[in-house]
Amino acid sequence: MIEHVVFKCGHIEPKKPGKRYYKPQERLCFDCYKNQQLLEAEKRAAELGLPQLRGTPKQVAWALVIRDGFLGWTENVVYILPQAAAEYAQNLAARALVSQDSAKFWIEEEGKLRKHVLDEARQRCYNIVEESNNDDVPF
Numbered sequence: 001m002i003e004h005v006v007f008k009c010g011h012i013e014p015k016k017p018g019k020r021y022y023k024p025q026e027r028l029c030f031d032c033y034k035n036q037q038l039l040e041a042e043k044r045a046a047e048l049g050l051p052q053l054r055g056t057p058k059q060v061a062w063a064l065v066i067r068d069g070f071l072g073w074t075e076n077v078v079y080i081l082p083q084a085a086a087e088y089a090q091n092l093a094a095r096a097l098v099s100q101d102s103a104k105f106w107i108e109e110e111g112k113l114r115k116h117v118l119d120e121a122r123q124r125c126y127n128i129v130e131e132s133n134n135d136d137v138p139f
């Protein structure tokens with residue numbers, strides 16, 4: 001007899017041998033989880049007035065979730081960069097968020113964009129530190 005797993009959303013899946021199910025009664029099934037992620041991403045994008053993405057419906061759904069992840073990441077750069085650099089990074093990120101409306105871009109380039117934003121911000125921060133050090137030079 002095949003055992004079944006019942007998730008919080010009410011969906012039932014046959015138990016896969018060898019797979020561990022952690023508290024399924026408190027969790028959504030994979031499809032519902034994906035849908036919820038997409039709905040949350042759509043909601044946040046609408047709240048922030050982010051551009052509608054261009055692409056196939058499948059690409060757009062995928063890219064929306066990726067872009068939403070990027071959005072969360074930009075909020076967290078404050079934990080990995082000094083304040084001035086974090087602000088700079090967030091400005092750069094915001095520019096990408098409002099200008100990049102290609103689903104393909106988010107799917108293929110998001111990783112590179114994160115790196116670019118960090119590199120630029122670190123470079124910028126380094127310049128700021130140098131400038132302020134110069135101001136401290138006593139005459």
Ligand SMILES: [Zn+2]
Binds near residue numbers: 009029
């Ligand atoms: Zn479900």
